[in-house]
Amino acid sequence: MKLFFGTIYPEIKIHEEEQQHIVKVLRMKSGETIFLTDGEGHLVKGELELEGKKAVLKNVEIQESLQSNTSKLHIAIAPTKNIDRTEFFVEKATELGIDEITFLITDKSERKQLNIDKIRKQAIAASKQSLRVYFPIINEATKLSEFIKTINPAQTFVAHCDENFERIALNALPIAQDMVVLIGPEGDFSPKEIQMLSEKGIKAVSFGTQRLRTETAGVFVAAHRLSMQGNH
16 A cells, blocks of 8 residues: 555645655656545545656545544653654654654753654654554644643643652553643653642653653553553
8 A cells, every 4th residue: 555645625636745756756657556645534545647747646536534543642742852762752653643742841851942844744754654544743842831731631641750749550541531641851850840740630650660761651652552452
């Protein structure tokens, strides 16, 4: 299945960059069968036709719209100083089916600037590679204090290392409901932030005895959720 990105409504059109990739990089031929998604659950199948440097879809068949996950996973994570590690998290979490990512600016954040457009393109590439027709939402970086105003504390959990606070085992989280998981920077959330989150009613979650790096923790949560959903 060769999957590409474009628009389906109101018109079926292969994205400009995808057309260039088809023509110049993949060197595909007219007549090949490809699939096109808009990243919002719609999928079409058609016959590729090259018109000079343009690639269009002919003889289109609308495929049955696929359902998104019944419950959503939103990870809000502090970007790492080394941007490669943040990009690794985005790629792997996308492959594992994450629905939304927000980058958090915290007291101990080592990186506060990101190229969100580049990261969104990486998420699209990872979505196509893993044949996802629902692409994850990638939000702009936001301060932790602002972000927590937008979420439901009852469905939000935070991963931190402060043992003075009771922590729930990851296995005990309700996989069947929408969930937001907050993951801090390498130096963890500050004591003030941890106290603030606790006062908001956001429960802490434990990943076990291993201390995970920021991007590893993010991938771990996404993989765990996918595994648990597969068991239901």
